[in-house]
Amino acid sequence: MLVSAKEMLNKARDGKYAVGQFNINNLEWTKSILQTAEELKSPVILGVSEGAGKYMCGYKTVVGMVNGMLEEMKITVPVALHLDHGSYEGAKACIEAGFSSVMFDGSHYPIDENVTKTTELVKICNDKGLSIEAEVGSIGGEEDGVVGMGECADPKECKMIADLGVTMLAAGIGNIHGKYPDNWAGLSFETLEAVKNEVGDMPLVLHGGTGIPADMIKKAISLGVAKINVNTECQLAFQEATRKYIEAGKDKEGKGFDPRKLLAPGAEAIKATVKEKMELFGSVGKA
């Protein structure tokens, strides 16, 4: 059964580790992530962007697939199904469809409007026992066509949003989505510490986990980050393994064209990436 991300993140915050949010795109992605979480006895959050939700034929399809897998694969670790960077309408649709967690990304609204909309969604989520993530300070890079510049969040605004009763808070600290450019300045731990001082116990979320050096990840966790989002890295691992398979001509050998064979190396590569991240984040054995 899907669970809210609240308990797993509070435990992570107290235990000084982080739970990974791994974004899903299809059945193979979901299966690989769930298999790895179960093998490593790690809690996990499956992230679904609105674009990926559309791609998978809508939120109800996603909920049906994930719930089916939890049962058929006999998953025992805590799993949350979470809308990533949701719009106001998207968050409502996911709540309706059976997601156990949503992110409302109101970072592009003026702070007053972000507050109003977040307040309403917090009430709905609290009534239903779902977790809700809010964002302050837009996160750089591109995600589903939305481009942010990677600003640092205003700690006072973080406090204002945290006080609305959200479960976890994403604060921009110089992190960006996708691959990091060579001239990236790194995470602003100064901002992270200032945010932490304002919001107290609130579990913090680090977006754009792909390619942040391990020492920065560990420092971020020590300063209150309890959820780290990983998306691009699984895509790159899948792409590289699939390319190797085809370039080696294996799709032309025997029944190598069978999609179950063709997609297998990519699925294994996702598992290896998820394992590596769970080990780095410290969530192994914490389920």
Ligand SMILES: [Zn+2]
């Ligand atoms: Zn993000």
